[in-house]
Amino acid sequence: MTVFDVMYRSLIFIVILFIITKILGKKHISQLSLFEYITGITLGDIAGEVIMSKDMHIMHGITGLLVFSAVSYFSDYLTLKNRKLREIIEGKDTIIIQDGKILEEGLKKEKYSVEDLESLLRDKGIFKVKDVEYALLEPKGKLSVLLKKENQPLTAKDLGLNMPNEKEPQTVIMDGQIVYEALRKSGKNLEWLKTELEKLGTTIDQVFFAQIDTYGELSADLYQDQISIPNQNERQLLLAVIKRTQAELEMLSLQTEEPETQKIYSLNADKMKAIQIKIEPYLRE
Template sequence: MPELPHWLMIAVRSISFLIILFLLTKWLGKRQISQLSFFEYITGITIGNIAAEVSMGIEQSFSDALIGILVWSAVPFLVGFISLKSKRIRNFVEGEATIFIKDGKVLEDNLKKEKYTIDELMELLRKKDVFNVSDVEFALLEPNGTLNILLKKENQPLTPKVLGLKVAQEKETQTVIMDGKILNQPLSASGHNQGWLRTELEKLGVTLDNVFIGQVDSYGQLTVDLYDDKFQTPSPQEKPLLLATLKKCQADLELFALETGSVTAQNMYTKNASRMQGILDKVTYLLKE
């Protein structure tokens, strides 16, 4: 069998290692590419160097390189598996979080331990939209280098829970149209069918093949982005119409209470008008555009 040309041999080896590294990365899991520990960082560099060296060096043994890559891939997998069982090993391999700020005060010794300057700390805080150290209750440097902070109670943003408001549970937004094609599984997950979707598109005055992406939010409202950016789709009116209907019902109840000559009916209308106002207070911000 004739020997392959030099350039073709390099191409074959490179493609082979690309496929091998891809499969090994899939085997190791998404965590290996999202959060690298010290150990995983070293392993990744070494595997990459082995693959690059053997891809370009024809004289290098392909099988020897493959064994080396498999060993360097298997070790972090085994260490990760053992780390799941032992917190002590996990702390040793992956490291522990370090407290940088506590009760609004910077812990200088911990900064020095992790070799961070105050300028670097302030940069990390600004990335979290925090400009004043005294606003921070707690700040932790995670093993992967991410700074997580907890603001003091008075500096935290208001939430419906703090205000004592009950809100509807948010559902995942479903992408039901992509590149002008209907995606049946997400459409079914949103609780709708193709008939409903085509009706909504007719309301917006757009055709399916002109839709680049279409999504259904947790309220069952369809929004679309079109290939033709100059075309303006009308704003959805379902929520504003519902809000207007509720307000009209509340106003009608108050009007009936004023017009009736029966004390019993007046009390009933007044009581229900008050209940309707309570409902409006809870849902108005949800139904406003």
């Protein structure tokens, strides 16, 4: 078998495995169940054997991949419909800690030592077993933990506070490129973005990454991390506020469907633009 044969077979199976993984879904590239683990190893073994063995026909390897993939696909489908079958194939939860006490039988069943349990707890930032009220080991090896009430962090609900829902932060600049779709979702426009960056003493071409949070505030990470974002003096801040007001009035005029209201917003946006042009030379001195 020549090097080109190996390259040819490798490329074929990379494509096939990629397609199979896309079909089977994200579940098969996250934490694996026992059955998924076996299937994954087998698929890799078949692909490797066909790639390196000149005696095995490519179609035989593809057939083997398709059979194992079909079995995995249909097992996922059947386990969605049948809880008992799901427990047989994927396994059941195992309680490790209950009422603040370690259950030795649960550890023995899963062949976990106390050191293993401590390691799993440390992964969750828990260093004292006595802080845990309840813990169970999921079929895919993940430990789910409920802390005792006194060790749980306070929430706004505990304090009787009504908090607004958090919105997804929008990444508006990535790798130095403006993400216009995210900018639109955030309810901002390009003029607003430029104004906010000016308030931070930087420009779009200097920004590596920038996000708008729930409250409409912009945070930016520059390409050259050693450059600190300077504090702006009052005149620069005033200019930035004027630009921002003009941009927001312009945006509101585009968003409203009422012609009279749109006219008012547009008129005031023009006035703010005129003010900006007049006083900008003085504020930049």
